[in-house]
Amino acid sequence: MNDVPGGPGDQAAYDVVVVGAGVVGTAIARELAHHDLRIAVLDAAADVGDGTSKANTAILHTGFDATPGTLESRLVRRGYELLEGYAATTGIPVEPLGALLVAWDDEQLAALPKLKAKAEANGYDRTRVVDAGEVYRREPRLGPGALGALHVPGESIICPWTTTLAFATEAVQAGVDLRLDTRVGEVVAGDGDRPHEIRTSRGVVRARYVVNAAGLWSDELDRLFGHHGFTVTPRRGELIVYDKLARPLVNHILLPVPTARGKGVLVAPTVYGNVMLGPTAEDLNDKTDTGSSAGGLAFLREKGAKIMPALLEEEVSAVYAGLRAATEHGDYQLRSHPEQRYVCVGGIRSTGLTASLAIAEHVMGLLVEAGLAAGPRRELEPPRMPNIGEAFPRPYQRADLVAADPDYGRIVCHCERVTRGEIRDAMRGALPPRTLDGLRRRTRALNGRCQGFYCGAEVRELFDHPPAVSVSRLRADGDGQARTGDTETTSGEARP
Amino acid sequence: MTTSATSPASTARRERSVEVLIVGAGPAGLAAAAELARAGAGPVEVIDREEHAGGIPRHSHHTGYGIRDLHRLMTGPAYARHYEGLATASGATVRTGVTATGWAGPLTLQTTSPSGLESITARAVVLATGARERPRSARLVPGTRPAGVYTTGMLQQTVYLRGQGVGRRAVIVGAEHVSYSAVMTLDHAGVKVAAMVTDLPRQQSYAAFRLGAGVRYRFPLLTGTTVTRLIGRGRLQGVEVRRADGRTEVIEADTIVFTGDWVPDYELARRGGLAVDPGTRGPSVDTALRTSVPGVFAAGNLLHPVETADAVALDGRHVAGSVIAHLSGAPEAAGVPVDVREPLRWVAPGRVGPAGPPPPRDRFILWTARFVPRPTVEIVQDGRTLLRQVTRRTLIPNRPIYIPAGWRTAVDPERGPVTITVR
Numbered sequence: 001m002n003d004v005p006g007g008p009g010d011q012a013a014y015d016v017v018v019v020g021a022g023v024v025g026t027a028i029a030r031e032l033a034h035h036d037l038r039i040a041v042l043d044a045a046a047d048v049g050d051g052t053s054k055a056n057t058a059i060l061h062t063g064f065d066a067t068p069g070t071l072e073s074r075l076v077r078r079g080y081e082l083l084e085g086y087a088a089t090t091g092i093p094v095e096p097l098g099a100l101l102v103a104w105d106d107e108q109l110a111a112l113p114k115l116k117a118k119a120e121a122n123g124y125d126r127t128r129v130v131d132a133g134e135v136y137r138r139e140p141r142l143g144p145g146a147l148g149a150l151h152v153p154g155e156s157i158i159c160p161w162t163t164t165l166a167f168a169t170e171a172v173q174a175g176v177d178l179r180l181d182t183r184v185g186e187v188v189a190g191d192g193d194r195p196h197e198i199r200t201s202r203g204v205v206r207a208r209y210v211v212n213a214a215g216l217w218s219d220e221l222d223r224l225f226g227h228h229g230f231t232v233t234p235r236r237g238e239l240i241v242y243d244k245l246a247r248p249l250v251n252h253i254l255l256p257v258p259t260a261r262g263k264g265v266l267v268a269p270t271v272y273g274n275v276m277l278g279p280t281a282e283d284l285n286d287k288t289d290t291g292s293s294a295g296g297l298a299f300l301r302e303k304g305a306k307i308m309p310a311l312l313e314e315e316v317s318a319v320y321a322g323l324r325a326a327t328e329h330g331d332y333q334l335r336s337h338p339e340q341r342y343v344c345v346g347g348i349r350s351t352g353l354t355a356s357l358a359i360a361e362h363v364m365g366l367l368v369e370a371g372l373a374a375g376p377r378r379e380l381e382p383p384r385m386p387n388i389g390e391a392f393p394r395p396y397q398r399a400d401l402v403a404a405d406p407d408y409g410r411i412v413c414h415c416e417r418v419t420r421g422e423i424r425d426a427m428r429g430a431l432p433p434r435t436l437d438g439l440r441r442r443t444r445a446l447n448g449r450c451q452g453f454y455c456g457a458e459v460r461e462l463f464d465h466p467p468a469v470s471v472s473r474l475r476a477d478g479d480g481q482a483r484t485g486d487t488e489t490t491s492g493e494a495r496p
Numbered sequence: 497m498t499t500s501a502t503s504p505a506s507t508a509r510r511e512r513s514v515e516v517l518i519v520g521a522g523p524a525g526l527a528a529a530a531e532l533a534r535a536g537a538g539p540v541e542v543i544d545r546e547e548h549a550g551g552i553p554r555h556s557h558h559t560g561y562g563i564r565d566l567h568r569l570m571t572g573p574a575y576a577r578h579y580e581g582l583a584t585a586s587g588a589t590v591r592t593g594v595t596a597t598g599w600a601g602p603l604t605l606q607t608t609s610p611s612g613l614e615s616i617t618a619r620a621v622v623l624a625t626g627a628r629e630r631p632r633s634a635r636l637v638p639g640t641r642p643a644g645v646y647t648t649g650m651l652q653q654t655v656y657l658r659g660q661g662v663g664r665r666a667v668i669v670g671a672e673h674v675s676y677s678a679v680m681t682l683d684h685a686g687v688k689v690a691a692m693v694t695d696l697p698r699q700q701s702y703a704a705f706r707l708g709a710g711v712r713y714r715f716p717l718l719t720g721t722t723v724t725r726l727i728g729r730g731r732l733q734g735v736e737v738r739r740a741d742g743r744t745e746v747i748e749a750d751t752i753v754f755t756g757d758w759v760p761d762y763e764l765a766r767r768g769g770l771a772v773d774p775g776t777r778g779p780s781v782d783t784a785l786r787t788s789v790p791g792v793f794a795a796g797n798l799l800h801p802v803e804t805a806d807a808v809a810l811d812g813r814h815v816a817g818s819v820i821a822h823l824s825g826a827p828e829a830a831g832v833p834v835d836v837r838e839p840l841r842w843v844a845p846g847r848v849g850p851a852g853p854p855p856p857r858d859r860f861i862l863w864t865a866r867f868v869p870r871p872t873v874e875i876v877q878d879g880r881t882l883l884r885q886v887t888r889r890t891l892i893p894n895r896p897i898y899i900p901a902g903w904r905t906a907v908d909p910e911r912g913p914v915t916i917t918v919r
Binding site for chain 2: 288291399402411457
C-alpha cells in the first residue's frame, strides 16, 4: 500500500474528496478551496479534463433552450453569469458571437416562435426571430434554402481546456491535492465518525465527505454508495474541425433547430480560429469508445454540405469524438445524501461546461447542509491563464514580450503559432502536462492543419526535455498584459 | 510595471525595406535568392521559419538530390547546405527562425522572430513556402487518436533530426516516391515495415524502387487497399484495411506513416488575397510565376505539389528572371487560365499568355488522379486544337507528367481559357 496522505499511514482523512477532475469536479474543488478544508480530487486519467470535458462543442450557453423549471435550466443560467466573469478575470478565451438557429424547412420555421417563448420561460428575453434576408446578411456563405432563424445574441464560444485548467490551477494553488492516474476501485462507506475509505489504484484515500463528479462513470460510483437512481449511456459526438482559413466563412454559432425528428448538427467557430462541424449523437455501450467512425464523418459532411458548402472545400485539421453522459432522465442527477456525507453530481450533459461554477456553488450548499463545517469563505487570487485564443494578442504578436524574452518570438508550432516560451511555461507551470495531449490542450501545439509534419519532433523534444526558464521575469498572461512574474527562477530550476 | 497590449510599446514593429523578400529557404527560395543576388538585384533577403535553412531536403537523408540542377548526386542535407551556401555567397541574406505571420500591405509582410516583430516592405516578394503531406485527420481516416501516427516529414525529423524512438512495426500509407523514403527512414530507425498500402491499383514509384525495397526490406505491397480505421488507445495497435476484394483485415502495427497526398502550404498566399488555382490550391501563376498581385511571385512546390527538389530549384532560378524583369519595369501581360478535365487534377502553371516567357524548364506539369495507359493529350482553346500528343507512356498518379510548352505561343489572350484533356 502506498504511503500517501489520507492512506492508512496517514490518520488524517480529507474533509472532502471529489472523484473526477473534469470541468465539474475541478469547479467543485475550486469552490471548496475557498474554505479552510483538506481537499483532494481524484481522477483515473493523466490530466484534468481528459474525459467529456475535452471534446465538446465548446459553447458558453445562455440556457435559452433548456427545459424551463429544471435544475439544469437554473444552473446553466447562473453558470453563464459566473463563468463569463471568471473568464474575464482569468483570461479564459471567450468570444460572444451570438447564435443563429437556422430553419431549413417549414416545420423548423414554425418552431422558432416556440423556441423564443421557451427562452423567455428560461428568463432569457433577448432572442429574436429573423427573416431569411437578415440570415443571409449575417451569414452570406450559408447554403441556399434557409427560411429564417432565431437569433440568440448571448451564445458564446469558449475554450473548454483553459476553463478546466483554470479551475484546477486555482484549486491546486490553494492547497487542493490533485491526484491523477488514480482510479477508484471500491468504496467502503463510512458511518458515524468513521470516514469513507476510497480504494484506488494508488492506495486508500479517506474522506469525510465524497463528491461524485465522475462523469461517464458517475452511475457506477453512485452504485458503490448503494444508489441506483440513474444509468449513464455514453453518447458519442463526432466533430470535424476545419482549418483556420475557413474561419472568415462563419460569423455566428450556427445551431440546428431541434424538432421531433431529432437534433441536427452545428457549425461554429472555435476560439482558436477554426470552424467546427458536429456533433453526431450515437448511444454506445462502451464508455471509452472515443474513436470516430466512417458513418459519422460521412453524416457530418452531408449535413455540412447543406449548411455551408464552402466549408467542405477547406482542409480538415482534426477529427474528434467525445462522449457525453446521457441518462434516462431529462435533468441533471444532482442528489445529496446527507446521512452518507455524499453528494452525487451525475448526468451532467454538454451544458456542464457552462453550468460548472453554478454546480459548484450548488454542491457547496448541499455539503454545508449535510453538515460540512466549511467555516468562512476566503478570497483567493484567481490564476491568470495563458491566452490561447485568437480574440486577444498571442505572445508571437507582442513586441513587448518578445523583447523581454526572445523565446516568445521562437515559433515552434507554425500552424498554431505556438512559441517555445509558451511550451516552456506550460511544462514548468503549476499543472504541467504529463502527456503530449496535455501539452496540446495547454498551448495548442500540434493542433493545426499539419498535425506535426513540421513541428511534431521538436514539440516532442520540448516535452521530453523542457527548456530552462530564461532570466526574464515577464509572463505571457491571458489579458494581454505583460506583468512582472512572482518568481526569479533562472536556468535549470523548477518553477513553483 | 505593466504595459497594455494595445499600446504602441507592445505591438511596435520595426519597419524595414529590402529590394526582394523571399519567404521560404528551401531549394526554390534559396536558388531564387542566389540568382537574384548574383544578378545584382539589390538587397535580397530570404526568411524561413525553421531554425535551419534548406527546407524538406534538410531531413531527407537519402541520396538522389541535385541531378537535374547541379548534375551530381547528393544527400538531402548536403543539398540543403549547398543551396544555403550558394545564396549567402552570392550576397543574399538568409534569416532563419523568422516567421512571416501576415501582410500589412500588398508588398509588406509582418514577421516574428526572437529578435522582435518587423514589417518588411519589398519591391518584389517571392513566396516559396513549399508543400506538406496531408495528415491522417485531413484524410478523414476514422478510429481512435493514438500515438504512433506520422507523416513522412514528421517521421524524418523524428529520426534524423531528433534521434527519437519511433516504434517496432509500421504500416505505410501510399506507394509513391516519398513512401519509399519513409521505408528507408523506418529501416534506419529499426522499424519493420508490416505493409505498404495504396488505394490505387498499382504502386506509383519507379519499378526499381519497389523491386529493390521489396527484396531488401521484405514487405507486402497491398494495392487497391484503403485504411478504414486506426485501432488502439494510447498507442496504435492495429490498422484496419479494406482490400481490393472487399475483405477487411487488421494489420498489427504500432506505427503508421501517411505519405504523399501533398498540399501546398498556402496560408500566406491566401491571407494575402492572391487568386488561388482551383487545382493545385496554391496561388494561381502564369509562366513567369507571377501571382494575381503585381510584384508578388511564387515558386516551388507551393505551385505544384509535389516535384523533386532539383525541379523546384530550377523554378527558383526561373522566378529570379521574372523578378528582375519586374524590377526593371517590364510590362505585365495578363494570361488566360488553363483548365484540366478529369482524370487530370491540375496543371502548373495554370495561366498562360503568348507574350510571357516559357514556363520553368520549358514545360507544363500535369497531375493525374488515375493511371491512363496510351494517353492522348489534347490542348484546346475556343475549339482550336493547340496540341495533340499521343504517347505510349502511361500517365501515373502522384508523379509529375510533363508536356512541352511550345503551344503557348499560339494562345489567343482574347479567346478565353485553354483546356487540357487526356483520353
